[in-house]
Amino acid sequence: MAREILTVAQMTAADRAAVADGTPIQVLMERAGEAVANAVRARYGRQPVVIWCGPGDNGGDGYVAARHLKRRGWPVVVEAAYSPTTEAARWAASRWKGEVRPLSSRPAPGHLYIDALFGAGLSRPLEAEVAELARTARAAALRIVAVDTPSGVHGDTGRAFGDVAFHAEMTVTFHRRKLAHVLSEGRGACGEVVVADIGLGPVGAADLFENDPELWLGRFPWPAFDAHKHSRGRLKVVSGEAWTTGAARLAARGGLRLGAGAVTVLSPPGALAVNAAHLEAVMLAPFESDADLAIAAEDADAVIIGPAAGVGEATARNLQALARTGAALIVDADALTSFRHDLEALFACLDRDDVLTPHPGEFERVFPGLLAKSPERITAAREAARRAGAVVLLKGPDTVVAAPDGRASVLLNGTPWLATAGSGDVLAGFIGGLIAQGMESFEAACAGAWIHAACGARHGPGLIAEDLPGLAPSVLTELHAKR
Ligand SMILES: NC(=O)C1=CN([C@@H]2O[C@H](COP(=O)(O)OP(=O)(O)OC[C@H]3O[C@@H](n4cnc5c(N)ncnc54)[C@H](O)[C@@H]3O)[C@@H](O)[C@H]2O)[C@H](O)CC1
Numbered sequence: 001m002a003r004e005i006l007t008v009a010q011m012t013a014a015d016r017a018a019v020a021d022g023t024p025i026q027v028l029m030e031r032a033g034e035a036v037a038n039a040v041r042a043r044y045g046r047q048p049v050v051i052w053c054g055p056g057d058n059g060g061d062g063y064v065a066a067r068h069l070k071r072r073g074w075p076v077v078v079e080a081a082y083s084p085t086t087e088a089a090r091w092a093a094s095r096w097k098g099e100v101r102p103l104s105s106r107p108a109p110g111h112l113y114i115d116a117l118f119g120a121g122l123s124r125p126l127e128a129e130v131a132e133l134a135r136t137a138r139a140a141a142l143r144i145v146a147v148d149t150p151s152g153v154h155g156d157t158g159r160a161f162g163d164v165a166f167h168a169e170m171t172v173t174f175h176r177r178k179l180a181h182v183l184s185e186g187r188g189a190c191g192e193v194v195v196a197d198i199g200l201g202p203v204g205a206a207d208l209f210e211n212d213p214e215l216w217l218g219r220f221p222w223p224a225f226d227a228h229k230h231s232r233g234r235l236k237v238v239s240g241e242a243w244t245t246g247a248a249r250l251a252a253r254g255g256l257r258l259g260a261g262a263v264t265v266l267s268p269p270g271a272l273a274v275n276a277a278h279l280e281a282v283m284l285a286p287f288e289s290d291a292d293l294a295i296a297a298e299d300a301d302a303v304i305i306g307p308a309a310g311v312g313e314a315t316a317r318n319l320q321a322l323a324r325t326g327a328a329l330i331v332d333a334d335a336l337t338s339f340r341h342d343l344e345a346l347f348a349c350l351d352r353d354d355v356l357t358p359h360p361g362e363f364e365r366v367f368p369g370l371l372a373k374s375p376e377r378i379t380a381a382r383e384a385a386r387r388a389g390a391v392v393l394l395k396g397p398d399t400v401v402a403a404p405d406g407r408a409s410v411l412l413n414g415t416p417w418l419a420t421a422g423s424g425d426v427l428a429g430f431i432g433g434l435i436a437q438g439m440e441s442f443e444a445a446c447a448g449a450w451i452h453a454a455c456g457a458r459h460g461p462g463l464i465a466e467d468l469p470g471l472a473p474s475v476l477t478e479l480h481a482k483r
């Protein structure tokens with residue numbers, strides 16, 4: 001089952017439900033604190049530890065962790081920034097028999113620090129003394145393990161609540177990741193995220209998921225034993241003019257590698273010879289006008305338009321013509337930009353089978369101001385999918401996929417090696433190749449993004465877009481073994 005990503009409110013509701021079901025908060029706190037101690041022991045050798053404890057239950061977790069580390073012979077000191085204000089935190093503090101001293105403004109380097117100051121209950125910017133400590137800790141690059149979230153980080157956005165937040169090299173959270181643990185800014189503050197099970201029940205209705213094979217592998221379009229190329233779908237890709245044909249071929253090759261039965265580049269007459277010189281299994285067909293394009297795409301299951309298609313009226317008309325066919329559209333790059341002066345015309349072409357794959361700049365052109373006014377990218381992508389009535393994949397280190405029905409996923413395996421020209425063309429091809437085989441568009445976009453990142457990570461340094469399609473078989477082989 002795919003793992004949900006929770007908001008702070010959903011998490012609070014989950015632990016309230018557990019308490020209402022008869023599990024005392026102290027039991028949850030004991031499990032949480034022990035999980036922190038275990039994660040620390042699993043990652044670090046025994047060494048002096050200072051645990052910063054806040055006023056709430058986050059601090060309570062800190063007192064519990066202190067007790068479990070001390071019991072294993074670790075030298076532990078608690079620095080209490082505030083006295084405990086919750087019943088559970090007072091209970092945890094009362095069971096800590098070791099040293100408690102005030103927060104030191106000059107933390108000794110060389111120690112390991114556990115940040116149990118604030119977690120889900122952070123409700124305002126860090127106050128002076130703690131903010132100062134956060135700045136000192138950042139400047140000294142102290143080694144910090146954060147409890148639940150690095151203090152100062154807003155659990156639902158990953159951004160600092162005020163102008164400073166702690167940065168950790170490991171964050172131990174409970175039950176499920178929250179948005180702060182998956183959005184790129186929050187991931188930068190959290191370091192390695194460890195998710196500890198503290199015995200909470202299954203999550204209720206949730207519609208935000210970690211993008212990993214659990215989410216879509218069950219419906220991956222593996223070929224039946226009697227498959228033939230036409231049963232594996234027809235993908236078509238619109239080529240640019242003679243000097244800009246590579247993007248379409250990268251997409252076409254990506255779609256072929258992901259299993260589309262027949263892939264065709266649809267090419268303007270002036271680029272036919274250029275394309276023909278580079279194609280083997282990918283087929284080639286000409287089109288001159290948008291009407292020709294609609295005819296050439298008539299039998300397509302999926303059509304990719306955008307990669308180096310050219311920005312302007314012609315591409316806009318081509319997309320409108322394709323919208324009149326029954327094919328699912330993957331709309332990328334130039335095809336998005338071509339509508340920046342008439343967004344309603346773009347949305348009129350789209351339906352829920354279609355997928356937009358903007359990077360943030362293209363997103364801003366098609367959904368002006370939406371990113372800036374949204375608390376984070378997931379909300380922005382969801383609102384975009386609702387407005388467009390189509391699946392929206394918003395690229396980034398934390399690629400978000402959102403469907404018009406509210407489902408959304410965040411990619412956790414993004415890799416910087418993918419930041420190379422043409423990478424997005426291959427991604428469009430991966431997604432188009434899966435949709436051509438009948439995979440539902442939201443899941444195809446999630447799967448395409450995950451496979452694309454897995455290919456990039458597998459290759460690592462020196463990756464160029466041309467390498468990506470050829471890296472897919474080893475990733476697909478592993479997925480096939482897990483199916
Ligand atoms: N969810 C679970 O199943 C469990 C969560 N645990 C831990 O509990 C915290 C949440 O605890 P809570 O008491 O709600 O909030 P905090 O401890 O984060 O602190 C809130 C506390 O601090 C005050 N406050 C908020 N912001 C500031 C600020 N900037 N400066 C000063 N004071 C601030 C606020 O008024 C409250 O009094 C969760 O993160 C987990 O770590 C359970 O222990 C285990 C189960």
Ligand SMILES: [K+]
Pocket residue numbers: 058115116117118119146147148149150151
């Ligand atoms: K914390």
